[in-house]
Amino acid sequence: MSVTITLATVARVLTQIRHDKRTVVVLLSVPSALLVLLRYIFGDRVDIFDQIGLTLLGIFPFISMFLITSVAMLRERTSGTLERLLSTPTHKADLLFGYGIAFALLAAVQATVAAAVAYGLLGLQSQGSFGMVIIIAITTAVLGSSTGLLTSAFARTEFQALQFAPAVILPQLLLCGLIWPREQMAWPLQAASDLLPLRYAADAMTEVGTFPTPTTTMLRDLLILIVFTIALLLAATATLRRRAA
Template sequence: MSPRITASTAGRVLRQLRHDRRTVALLLVVPVALLTLIYFMYDTARTFDRIALTMLGIFPFVIMFLVTSIAMLRERTSGTLERLLTTPLGKLDLLFGYGIAFGLAAAVQASVAVAAAFWLLGLDTLGNPGLVVLIAVVDAVLGVALGLFCSAFARTEFQAVQFLPVVVIPQLLLCGLFVPRERMAGWLQAASDVFPLSYAVDALTQVGRSTEPTGTMWWDLTVVAGAAVLALTLAAATLRRRTA
């Protein structure tokens, strides 16, 4: 793995992303629009604070999973990936380049969404908004890593999207957004403990409850980051040059 090649890959992906206006709109406009919808759905500020804070971590995860799984599939089906891998570019260079590029895009996305939530919609938390941005970015990188991993098993864009209900929806249902994890049945709680999104949501909950970063929050963030690195490594191991 070469830092120079990885950085070059990240730059290429960012240039492509900059010219894709629909994806830019999906990254920047859609989360703010959905947060605004949530704001008008709930009558009490306390309920909005709890739901919106959690969604600031969930939106980047879901969107980045969808975008990267399709983007990598297009690289394979168009033959671009096969041509790239005939150069000194390695699989880890490619995947970590993607992770860096979309991580930077996630930082912009999270900053815009958090700014809108706190200063336009009145979201109120005890913790620092900067920590919310940090957690959202790490969660987005997790979505990128899982999207890259799952794209290796898809042959068409439709198949890539089909991984959304398989990989993402169960994590949404069991992360504690709808029912507190401690109130779930034992086997559901055990499944929730395996899913990295549960730790991202718990980290955001810690930010909402405490004025200072807690040890639990840092542990949760470490688990999410570790899951992202593991997913990127597995993606490198399963990545195919092209889709037949």
């Protein structure tokens, strides 16, 4: 793995995204727009918005980066770009970690914009710091990117890549505790949720909302998210071939 080649991959991915202005606008505006909608749905129940809005700040980056990365990597595979890159000194790790870093930077901007709207315009309140919210959001975004990199190996078209979204995202949304407390779920569902990374993102955001300083539980959840991310990146590495898919 080469730092120079990895950084070159980062620059290439960011340049491609920068030229797709509609994607950039959607990526930066949709999470904020959804938070505005959610705020007015709950009306005077600001306590509910504080809880759910904060959790969604950690979940939105996962969803958006999963969708963008899965489609972008599939294009690399089907267009022959991946084959050409792997015929150069570019290592699989250079490619995947370059993607991860590029989307982490993009996620930092997205999370900052969404959090600024939530805290500054919508009155979201939490005991923990704004900075910890951004860190968790970036971590879940990179997790979404690594998940998208892996699932793109099992699709042949962009439509097929998007079909993975309900299977990957919806179970995690249902079991992470956003809709119903995990403690009140049947024990098989609680056990299943322990195997799903968004559960730990939701728990980490709950800790930020409840405590003014980072807790052991929050740091544990953050570490688990990082482990999931690395494991998925390594699994994605195994799917890369020197022949276009």
